[in-house]
Amino acid sequence: MTDGRSSPDTTGEIVVSRLTKIYGSAPAVDDLSFRVEPGRVTGFLGPNGAGKTTTLRMLLNLVTPTAGQATIGGRRYANLTDPVRHVGAVLEASSAHKGRTGINHLRVICTAAGLPRSRADEVLAQVGLAPAARRKFKGYSLGMKQRLGIAAAMLGDPRVLILDEPANGLDPEGIRWMRGFLKSLAAEGRTVLVSSHLLSEMQLLADDVVIIAAGRLIRQGPVDQVIGSMAQTARVRVRSPQAETLRAALERESATVDVDDQGALLVGGVDAPTVGRVALAASVELHELATERPDLEGVFLELTAGKAGIR
Numbered sequence: 001m002t003d004g005r006s007s008p009d010t011t012g013e014i015v016v017s018r019l020t021k022i023y024g025s026a027p028a029v030d031d032l033s034f035r036v037e038p039g040r041v042t043g044f045l046g047p048n049g050a051g052k053t054t055t056l057r058m059l060l061n062l063v064t065p066t067a068g069q070a071t072i073g074g075r076r077y078a079n080l081t082d083p084v085r086h087v088g089a090v091l092e093a094s095s096a097h098k099g100r101t102g103i104n105h106l107r108v109i110c111t112a113a114g115l116p117r118s119r120a121d122e123v124l125a126q127v128g129l130a131p132a133a134r135r136k137f138k139g140y141s142l143g144m145k146q147r148l149g150i151a152a153a154m155l156g157d158p159r160v161l162i163l164d165e166p167a168n169g170l171d172p173e174g175i176r177w178m179r180g181f182l183k184s185l186a187a188e189g190r191t192v193l194v195s196s197h198l199l200s201e202m203q204l205l206a207d208d209v210v211i212i213a214a215g216r217l218i219r220q221g222p223v224d225q226v227i228g229s230m231a232q233t234a235r236v237r238v239r240s241p242q243a244e245t246l247r248a249a250l251e252r253e254s255a256t257v258d259v260d261d262q263g264a265l266l267v268g269g270v271d272a273p274t275v276g277r278v279a280l281a282a283s284v285e286l287h288e289l290a291t292e293r294p295d296l297e298g299v300f301l302e303l304t305a306g307k308a309g310i311r
């Protein structure tokens with residue numbers, strides 16, 4: 001039962017399977033497979049031109065794959081009987097008739113989609129735009145347009161939300177709001193897939209990440225695990241008034257030692273307890289001892305290095 005026109009299953013899982021899109025002779029998306037779980041926020045990351053937007057557009061049946069398929073709740077988007085009730089998508093900042101008010105914009109969509117007009121008021125309140133409901137779209141800030149786009153995506157109360165760079169153009173308060181809002185949707189059991197190049201933001205927002213470069217999967221998994229998988233590149237930062245003695249002792253243990261511009265030792269190849277034991281054995285006094293793990297930004301750059309420039 002994968003191609004019938006009945007309702008999708010209730011899980012809202014997204015499955016991308018060997019998806020490929022070739023423009024001319026170059027693949028924009030190349031044999032890409034990954035899964036997106038309900039109840040979690042999944043960050044879809046990649047350098048410019050990695051193929052994120054093309055993938056999302058194939059998921060939403062806006063671009064036809066060259067090969068492979070993508071399903072939402074077990075169905076291709078094209079086979080969903082009432083897609084607006086299953087999938088909400090925001091691919092770019094909302095556009096609307098300039099002279100139309102926010103509430104009227106949403107009511108028009110409700111009418112076209114066969115949804116009760118009362119949903120327009122509900123979703124405007126949900127995204128915090130009720131005070132601007134009767135203002136004309138042409139007077140909306142970019143942040144308000146983003147909120148209106150999300151409100152439109154929420155009209156059908158979908159289990160699955162797909163957003164392309166939703167934090168674009170938002171101020172810090174807007175970004176904080178977006179983070180809380182998307183997390184609360186995931187906490188309700190919805191599937192939330194968000195593409196972004198704002199890696200530091202993803203580290204705060206996402207439970208899972210899917211990292212692609214040059215159209216191919218680089219890594220996927222829980223954020224902590226993806227960062228943790230790079231733990232071999234973690235270094236220990238240590239400060240001591242007897243830095244040279246400590247350095248010599250560590251090098252005898254085959255550790256690599258660099259000195260940063262504040263005089264702290266950056267030790268590779270051994271963990272923090274080992275550094276502490278070596279210091280104790282050498283009667284070296286320590287003023288600081290900490291493991292420095294790479295953050296998502298560092299992991300991302302390391303994983304995608306050389307795989308894709310700007311295309």
Ligand SMILES: Nc1ncnc2c1ncn2[C@@H]1O[C@H](COP(=O)(O)OP(=O)(O)OP(=O)(O)O)[C@@H](O)[C@H]1O
Pocket residue numbers: 023027028046047048049050051052053054055197311
């Ligand atoms: N309609 C199209 N015709 C030809 N090439 C295209 C088309 N759409 C995308 N591409 C190419 O496919 C590749 C992937 O583009 P895509 O927009 O999916 O990447 P992206 O990861 O979303 O990038 P960005 O972060 O810059 O938006 C790029 O090389 C792009 O130039």
